[in-house]
Every structure is written in structure tokens, then in C-alpha cells.
Amino acid sequence: MGDVTIQPIGTPRERREFVDLAYRINANDPNWVAPLHMEAMELMTPGKNPFFEHADVQLYLARQDGRTVGRISAHIDHLAVAMDPVQGMGPGTGNWGLLEAESEGIAHALIAQAETWLREKGMTRVLAPMSMSVWEEPGQLTLGHDHPPTVMMGHQPKRYADYIEALGAYQPAKVLRTYELDITRPFPPLIQRIVQSGEKNPRIRIRNVDKSKFDAEAALILDILNDAWSDNWGFVPFTDTEIAYAGKKFKPIVHNDLIMIAEYDGEPVAFMMTLPDLNEAIKPMGGKLFPFNFIKLLLWLRKPRVRTMRVPLMGVRKKLQSSRLASQLAFMMIEYIRRNSVARYGATRGEIGWVLDDNQGMNAIADAIDSKVNKEYTIYEKHL
Template sequence: MSYDKIDITPVTGKRDLNEFVDLAYRLNEADQNWVPPLRAEVMELLNPAKNPFHEHARMQLFLARRGGKTVGRISAHIDELQLKQPPEQGMGPGTGNWGLLEAEDAQTAHALIARAEDWLREQGMTQVVAPVSLSIWEEPGLLVHGHDHPPMVMMGHNSPEYEGWVETAGGYDVAKRLFTYELRVDKSFPDLVNRIVASGEKNKRINVRTVDFKHFEREAAIIIDILNDAWSTNWGFVPFTENEKAYGAKKLKQLILPGANMIAELDGEPVAFMIALPDANAKIAKMKGRLFPFNWIRLLWWLRNPQPADFRVPLMGVKKRLQNSRLASQLAFMMIEYIRRYAVSDHNAKRAEVGWVLEDNQGMVAIAKAIDSHMNREYRIYRKQL
């Protein structure tokens, strides 16, 4: 097969930016399991004036054109906070990223990846960890298993072809695998889990409560402080800034349901949390990326009392001093059981998804197995020395 020459150029203005964003909708239109993201959300992600990620990051977007037609896109970016992390945790000094890859064919994908690598070298980077779109907290990894069903809220989805394209780009090895686990929630957990939950309910030192919406900012700060402590030694960890804490709390608040988010206290001290979100993708999928003129009303109305709604648990954490203890598992089982009961009784939930989970997070993998879930999606993050 012969190809015309591919031109890779940086995104420099509004027209280019629109082409960058719109390309994903065109290339994925035929994939019935791809959920078109809200276009306004994608624009905000890329906007340095709105997304506080850009306060500590450098980014360049690129477009690929063949014969004047846009056929691909990629981002190249460097997170300054990521550069300060210990190298043994996967990132560290000299580490840059690329992400937001979309391409019509392997030749285009390879040309885009090569251009992103060149930009990272020009910026002094010596290693690339990718895809990361844009932050490790957003949509990291390339989907390599689970293309046969739509992603839940805040999870990525890409063509199955991309796996081969990335792995033949030259020099890329798998750095980490991320899993999601699916389970039925309209039936009780196994007896062992129920006994652990009942035991915890008898322990007067333990108090598992829902997030207090009257003091949401305070509760969000508690959750992020636990998260920063719990995940601080995890692969790929980058701490949240104060502006990111406020921004994230504001973004998540519209998805938060009172009974689906838990804080666990030990002797009155918050030591663990679990966040569960209704799967807004089930509603967003029909909107084709557009909130206006009327989709925003439909979405807001649904979010007031989503029915029926399945749920995703994107984040949980237990303070580091309690990790690898029986108490940590007990708190996790209690929180997930309380969320299960609420999701079924108040929102007619049938299924839920937990993740992503790092492949070597033995504690979370064990919990996933104990509640009779199964791995339904795998994402891979790759590494290459530049």
C-alpha cells in the first residue's frame, strides 16, 4: 500500500484546535462502543486558562495531514511535578509523555509518535511514558482488552488496532498494566465478605459514614489528603496541587450522590475513603459530544436522580500506616457493601466497575476477587528510552 507524504505540524490556533478535537469524533464514529466525550469537556481539558494541570505542565499538540486532510493527532507534554517523583515509581527526572493519540492508519500513528518523541527530546527529556492523556489522574493507558463493551464514566476507549501500532513504533516496552473489575451488585457478596462487614459494624472504633454535602469542600479536602497519603508510593503517583484539589472537587460534585461516597473513621480520625460515581456515560453516549441546545438539561435532570444507574468506583484509599492490615481490608469491604446497598435500593443498579487497579496492587486485586468480580478491561502504559 502506498501513501502520500504525511505532514506533522503543531497546533497553533483556534482552527487547528478545533480540528484536533473534532478528529476523534470522525475516526471513532463507527465504533458502537466508543462514547463521544462532551466536546466542552475536551476543550476545557486542553485550555491552560481553565485546567490547573497546565500550571505545572508544558504541552504541544500536533496534527497529521495527508494531501491536506487531517488524518491524526497527538499531544506531547511534560508534567513538572512528575519530574520530581522518585524514578523507582515509574516517572521521575527526564520523563515526558504523549497522549490523545488518534490516527487513520499505522503509518500516521508512527509518524505522530516519532514527532512527539522529538519534541520531548528537544525539551531535554530522556524517557517517554505513554499514553497518558493528559495527567495520570485522567485517562492513562491504552485499552488492549475490553473493546467489546462501552467504557464507564471517566475511562478511555480506543480502536483495537492501536495496540499493534504502538508496539511496532519502535522501542516501547510495557511499563505497567491497569485493570478494571466488573461485578454484579444486585446480589449479595459472598458470606465471608458479609461476615467481615458484620464484624466491623460491631467494632466501636470504626465509623463508616457518607460524605456530608453540607460541608462538601471540607470533605473533598479530607478525601484528597487521604489519597495523597495512601497513593504516595504507588507507581505513577503525582500529588494534587491546591488548585487541582479545588478544581477536581468542583468537577466531581455534579456526579456525587450522597449515599455512594464513603469516609471511614478510626477512633474519630478519617483514615479511608471510597468514591462511586453513577455511569453518566450511559446518558452521554447518546449526546454525540454536544450539550447544547437541550442535552445539558437532559443530563442535569438525569444526574439529580439517575434511574437506572450502574456505578464505577474510580478511587479509594486507606492511609499508608494501615495498609496491608486486616483493618484496611475490612474498611474497604464495609464501604463497598454500603455503596452496593445504596446503589441497588436507590438507583436500581445491576452492575458496577472498580478501577483502574495497578496489576501489582495485591490488596486491591484480592478485594476484587473476594467480591466475585472479574477483570473486564486492561490498559497498558508503555515506556521508551529516548
């Protein structure tokens, strides 16, 4: 076998080669869900993914004997660098991600190249993997390889975690968890009483979003999110461009009765976003929309029937956090969406997350509704 060479990509053809490699390496993994090719390309393309507007990004390909055998991204998110170090990012922190490699040696060579690029850019610490923003697919899957990921969650071979940990210098910084639960069963009696008590409180109103006012509702949710999450580990604020971009991507899978806003004394103070698991629809497509898969997808989007509903985001304004009211509002939104998911979409399973391993409030809520950890994603750190 010849030496491995690692080169930065610079052409559209190489960008496509970078994207295509993931499909080849993961082709035999029954639990990997091939993303739609056009969306995978968009993620990596400046001018299409607004992440590039506030980040420096370098993509690398590894080649051996004329074959492409690995890839990695190295990147610096300047919004993350500007955050308080107490929140996990901060000055001097760069990232790598999107790792794919045929062997441990190739993976180590790619990681070393990413670290060199980060050092040359003045970074003194790396958090990885991040593919690419913390809002996209952060972390390396370290628990739950035996079932497919839900929409917007990553899936990597177990061996990649082994490769990272074999380097020795990388230590876990955070663990992100997802929880699963059987949503066909009512919640425990205590939770039902909390919900019923909230229903009798005239100061509380739980409402569906109004998709006909999509932009206004999206702005409201993001306002609550930015307030609720602003002190969280890893938080990076959305830019206006990213808000518009996320709205465009989410809109086809947004349904009025799956996203709730909680009002207290007429003020919106909490939200819960639930999405039908798009991965169930696209998994058989192998990343291809044409010639006929786009018709199947359009029909599915019109009235999805799914096994799983995923809760990617929920939040309560900071002034109410750690209060009994915050938990009550959360349980009420979860219960209403549970009912709608089962009755109107045929769902039987819910997934909540990701949730930080030290987020006591959310972990307590997950425990209270009898959910169990089904996946863990580890974010590692190393001082450069």
C-alpha cells in the same frame, strides 16, 4: 496519496480541529463514548485545564492531501519529573497521548514527532499513552474493546495498541485493570461475616459524606488519598488549583450515599468514592449539549438511574495498609455502597478501577468479592 505533514497547533481553530478529529475517527465505533465537546475543548486549553500550570504541552496535527488525518500530544509534567524514579516517573520522563490516526504510518509519524519534541526538551524516557495527566485517561486499552468505558475511563481502537507494539522499542511498563461485578447479589459469606464483625466494633464508624460541607469533605478525602497513594507507582500530587477544578467537575455527580468515609477511634482513615456512570447519560448525545441535551442531562443528574456504578478512587491511610482492619473497612464501605446503589439508583453492575496489576491488596479485595477483570489499559515505556 501525498506525503503526511505534521505541524504544531497554534490557533483556536486548530485546537478545535484537534478535538473534532476524535469524533470523526471514532464515529463508527459503537463502544466509543463521545465526550461533551465543551469538556474536550477544556482539557486541551491552557488557562482552563490546570494541568498546563505545571506541564509543557505541545499538540500536533497530521495532514495529508488537505485533510486532517491524525493528532498527538507531547507533554512533560514537571510534578511527575520531580517524583522518585522508583514510583515510575522521575527525572527525564516525558509523555505523549491523545493519539488518533487513520493508519499505522500516520500513527508512527506522529509518535516519532512527539519523541523528537521530548528529546529536544531533554527527556531520556517516555511513558505513553497519557492523555494527559495520570489522573485523566492513562494507558492504551488492550482488553475490553467489546463494551463502552465508564465515566472517566478511555476507549481506543485495538489497532492503536498494534501500532505501538509494531514499533518494537515500546515495552509494557504497567497494566491498569478495571474489575466488574454483579452488585445485585450479596457478597460471599466470608465477606458478610467480616462486615458484620465490623458493625459490632464500636471503634469503627462508616459514614456518608456531607455534600453540604463539600469543600471540607473534599479536602479530607484528598488528604487521605495523598497519604494512601503517595508510594504508588505513577503517583503525582494534586495542586490546590487541581483540587478546586476536580471539585467543580465532580460536584454534579457526587451523591452523599455513594461516597463513604471510614473512621477508627474518631479519626478518618479511609474513603471510597463511587460515581453513577455518567457515560450512560451522555453516550446518546454525541458530545452535544445543545439545543436540548443539557435539559436531559440536568434531569438525569438530579436523580440518576443507571446500570453501572464506578469506583474510581479508594484509599486507606498508610499506617493501616496491609492490616486486617484496612480490608475490613474496605469491605464495609463496598457493601454499604452496593446496597445503596441497588436500592436507590437501580444499579445492577459495579466497576472498580483502575487498579495496578501488581497492587496485591486491591487485587485481593477484588477477587474476594467475586469481581472479574473487564478492561486492561497498558502504559508503555521507551528509552529515548
